[in-house]
Structure formats: structure tokens, C-alpha cells
Amino acid sequence: MSCDKLFNGTKDRFHGVTVDSTQEPCDDLNFPNNLKRSLEQWRDTGVRGVWFKVALADSAWVPILAQNGFRFHHAQPSYVMMVCWLPTNEVCNIPQYASTMVGVGAIVMNDRRQILVVSEKYKLFPHWKLPGGYVEPGEEIVNAAEREVLEETSVRAKFKQMVCFRHVHNFTFGCSDMYFIVALTPEPGQEVLKKCDREIDAVEWMNVEEYLNHPHVHSTNRFFVKKYLEYEASGISLSYIEDTHPILKKPYLIYSLDLGSQTPVVSEDNMLSQSNQSNKL
Amino acid sequence: MSCDKLFNGTKDRFHGVTVDSTQEPCDDLNFPNNLKRSLEQWRDTGVRGVWFKVALADSAWVPILAQNGFRFHHAQPSYVMMVCWLPTNEVCNIPQYASTMVGVGAIVMNDRRQILVVSEKYKLFPHWKLPGGYVEPGEEIVNAAEREVLEETSVRAKFKQMVCFRHVHNFTFGCSDMYFIVALTPEPGQEVLKKCDREIDAVEWMNVEEYLNHPHVHSTNRFFVKKYLEYEASGISLSYIEDTHPILKKPYLIYSLDLGSQTPVVSEDNMLSQSNQSNKL
Numbered sequence: 001m002s003c004d005k006l007f008n009g010t011k012d013r014f015h016g017v018t019v020d021s022t023q024e025p026c027d028d029l030n031f032p033n034n035l036k037r038s039l040e041q042w043r044d045t046g047v048r049g050v051w052f053k054v055a056l057a058d059s060a061w062v063p064i065l066a067q068n069g070f071r072f073h074h075a076q077p078s079y080v081m082m083v084c085w086l087p088t089n090e091v092c093n094i095p096q097y098a099s100t101m102v103g104v105g106a107i108v109m110n111d112r113r114q115i116l117v118v119s120e121k122y123k124l125f126p127h128w129k130l131p132g133g134y135v136e137p138g139e140e141i142v143n144a145a146e147r148e149v150l151e152e153t154s155v156r157a158k159f160k161q162m163v164c165f166r167h168v169h170n171f172t173f174g175c176s177d178m179y180f181i182v183a184l185t186p187e188p189g190q191e192v193l194k195k196c197d198r199e200i201d202a203v204e205w206m207n208v209e210e211y212l213n214h215p216h217v218h219s220t221n222r223f224f225v226k227k228y229l230e231y232e233a234s235g236i237s238l239s240y241i242e243d244t245h246p247i248l249k250k251p252y253l254i255y256s257l258d259l260g261s262q263t264p265v266v267s268e269d270n271m272l273s274q275s276n277q278s279n280k281l
Numbered sequence: 282m283s284c285d286k287l288f289n290g291t292k293d294r295f296h297g298v299t300v301d302s303t304q305e306p307c308d309d310l311n312f313p314n315n316l317k318r319s320l321e322q323w324r325d326t327g328v329r330g331v332w333f334k335v336a337l338a339d340s341a342w343v344p345i346l347a348q349n350g351f352r353f354h355h356a357q358p359s360y361v362m363m364v365c366w367l368p369t370n371e372v373c374n375i376p377q378y379a380s381t382m383v384g385v386g387a388i389v390m391n392d393r394r395q396i397l398v399v400s401e402k403y404k405l406f407p408h409w410k411l412p413g414g415y416v417e418p419g420e421e422i423v424n425a426a427e428r429e430v431l432e433e434t435s436v437r438a439k440f441k442q443m444v445c446f447r448h449v450h451n452f453t454f455g456c457s458d459m460y461f462i463v464a465l466t467p468e469p470g471q472e473v474l475k476k477c478d479r480e481i482d483a484v485e486w487m488n489v490e491e492y493l494n495h496p497h498v499h500s501t502n503r504f505f506v507k508k509y510l511e512y513e514a515s516g517i518s519l520s521y522i523e524d525t526h527p528i529l530k531k532p533y534l535i536y537s538l539d540l541g542s543q544t545p546v547v548s549e550d551n552m553l554s555q556s557n558q559s560n561k562l
Contacts, residue, residue: 059344066340072356098456099418100381137380138450164537169419175379218527246499256445
């Protein structure tokens, strides 16, 4: 393949152009010259951000782009996205890429007031933790909690409510980390536990009072469980509604307090009743 | 600079090795051979993940790494991180990089029950929105809300409580997006508004009842403000405590419900009082 012509790219509403190496193939020999000529044309026509999405197989383009003023923006396993800001009279206002990793931990309590706890295979030191893990890209927090509990312990459980979240910075890969604690209700007849051998060393149902006093339980996990017991006693729940973005038409969830019977003070005019929230949003 | 020796890299507790191109310089001519010899040695000694952090100036390494089985993991403006999983008898368990962007919107209500609203300069269509923007890497949500309000409207305001958050997928750069709504209290004497000309077209204090009925207000924003009024009326607040990770010794925040006087049901043994939470965690 060769390219003796200018790159077209795809235009966006910010007067930017994105070239995808898989859509506009170009051999390595012609690439430097074609890039230079394309950049000249883009400068002349008022293009602002120029993006090159370079597939792993085309990574010979990377050093040439770097020599021509491009920097890295983000990468996925199969490509790296490089960008160059052309305007000289305007500060670059391109947002940074994602820097937050999202995880879940699950409080699964059965009707005998036992909670599901696990001990990890690769641990820094022994402790009983809540089952959980990373939320996958595009996955809902709620579904991630149900999935991780099933994978690690074989217990099928359903979302009951959100409890809280921890926010910490400079964590894995230097990213920020949000760890959401979600309470789940186990489906009936889940007393037999079968652990995930790859990740988990032990799994058991532990009386909640024992958990709160166990020497091998971190104080943070104890706090999470105590918070959940508080919520349970109060009847107030942190839950979600599903809706659709009014402009972008994308589905989303909004997590907020369901104050239920605890909020007699707000007038009917001022509040959405839980039953018709989804329609009104 | 040249390198006629093996790469050392830095070892981690997962039996991985990370080579930083700025720490172990190598000319492009010697790089392929030294990489091959290093990989052989790492294979022989049971190394699992091999990471190369390649600076923009060393990006000639990128195509050579790609030819040797490396893929991209993530990138920052000044480097790309590539990785190769060596074990053939073990599935690669390297976590994906961050894929969530975090933003804030602020409900700033003064004692005349007016809220601070802005109209953006670059909008898809006209509407009155809540001031806000992206949370910077390493920044607390709370501080981001205060900063954005100050930047966009010149109003100094302090965190009062968290209200809710929206979670949507496949958003900017294909990432997931979490948008946190935070209520702030303006400091006294902030009636004169001065907008940020670069981003904001108009800013004003609007009566909250007018906002809830204004035709140029999105239903989602209306929902956020209604939720806040509910919380305010109930006396229940979604707030945070500061603490330190018990193992990693990193500071963090935990956001949860402060049930205050609304929770007489839980016994003292089972709950942490708000005043001593930080010490006990």
C-alpha cells in the first residue's frame, strides 16, 4: 500500500481532524512527506486539534509524528492516540484522558445476619475482605458487584442499595481510584459456597457481629459494614434511577438518596415522587 | 548514548519488570538486539509482565517493541507505556488502565434561595446549567466544585454536601463519565458576579423556583436541584470523612450518609459517632 495524497481524516465540531491509520493506510516511506503536506493544509484551513489514531501494526508512524510536534494523548491495547494542537493564538483546551479507575466491594448479608467474606490468594497480609473487584469498561457498578460476587463465591445476589464510596489518588498506574460499596441481597438457597480458585483462598458466611470485631478485618471494611447497618436501621437508601441523556440520548443511571417516608417536609410540587422520576427526567 | 548490555528495569511484587527509557538510554541501532537478549533472560528467570515506559523522544523504540510482541497499555502526554506478558501457561491478569472521567456540577444557593446558573459560550443549544467542569487528576471532587465555581462565576463558596451522581458510558474519548453534583454555600457578600469570558456567556443568581420551571433548563438539572431541596428539608446529608489507607498509608475520603439525628435505631455499639470516625478507621 502507498499514499501519494493528503490525509482526509474525520472532522469534529471543535474544528479538529482525526486520522485512523487503519482507514487511511500509508507506507512508512511516504508517511513523513504526506504528513507534512497534510499539516500545511490543515494549518491553512484553520484546523485546531489534529489526532492520529495509530494501530499497533502502523507504529512506525509514532516516531515520525513525535518529530512533527505530536504528543501522546491515550492508548488502548491495539492503538495509541497522538495529538497536535495547531493554533498559535489559542491555548490548547483538549481535555485529559480518563485517570480514574473504578472498583466495587459488596456487602452481601443473608437473613441470618451473616455476611459473605473472602480471603485473597495474593494478599499482603491475611484479612477477611468483602468480595469485589474492578468495574469493567462500560459496566454498571451494580452489575459489577453482582458479577464479582458470583465469580468469587458462586453466590447469586441482587442489588439492594449503594452504601458509600472511597476516593483515593495516585493509586494503581498512578491513577485515582473510586471504590464503591454496594449492598446485595443473596437469592434463597445459596448456603453452599464455591470459591474462585484462581483468586480466592477462602470464602465463608460470617456473623456480622463477628466481622465487626474480628482482628483480621481492616477498620475501613468495618466502617463500611457499620454504615450499612445504620442505613438499614434508618430505612433510608442510596439507590439509582435509570434515564436517558436529554441531548445525547445515551442511557445513564443517577444515584441519589431515596428518602422514602423520611421526607414529609418537601411539598409535592417541589419533589419528584420515586414512581415517576424516570419519565420526568 | 549506546547500550551494549541488558536492560535492568525495576522489579515489582507481581514478578514484573518496568524499563523507563529515560533511565536506561539506548541508541536505536542497538535497541532491537538488546531488547531480544533482555527478553530471553526475563523468560528464563520467570518474569511475568514486561513494561516499557517510552518517552516521546525515544519513540523509535515503539515499532520495535510492537514487532516483539508488545502492545499498548496507556499513555500520558510525555510517554507511552507498552507491555508484554511472558508466561505461556498463565492468563494475563494485568488490569486495564483507567477508563472513567470525573466531572462536577455545583448547586450554589444563597440565603435568598437563589442558585448560581451559567450559560456556556460553546453550547449545542441555549440552556441554564450548573457551573462545573472536569475534576483534575489527583483533585478532590469537593475542591474541584469550589474551583470551577470560582473560575466560572468569581463566587467563593464552600462545600456543604454531595447530592448525587450520574454514571454514563461511551462518552468523551469513549470513556465512562461520572458527574457528581455537589451543594456549596456561597461566602457572604458575593452578589456581584464576574464571568469567565473564555468559557461562559452569562451568569446569574436565579430564584430556585424560577429555575425549576424555566423552559431552558434540562430535566436532569431540574432533578438535581429538586433532590437537593429534598435533602435540605430532611436534614440528611451525603458528606465525607478524611482518613488514611490502613496498609498503603495514603490519605483518602469516604463519602457516605451522615444520618445525624435521623438514626436513633442503631445501638451505640454498632455505629461510629460522627465525631470519632476519623480516628477509628
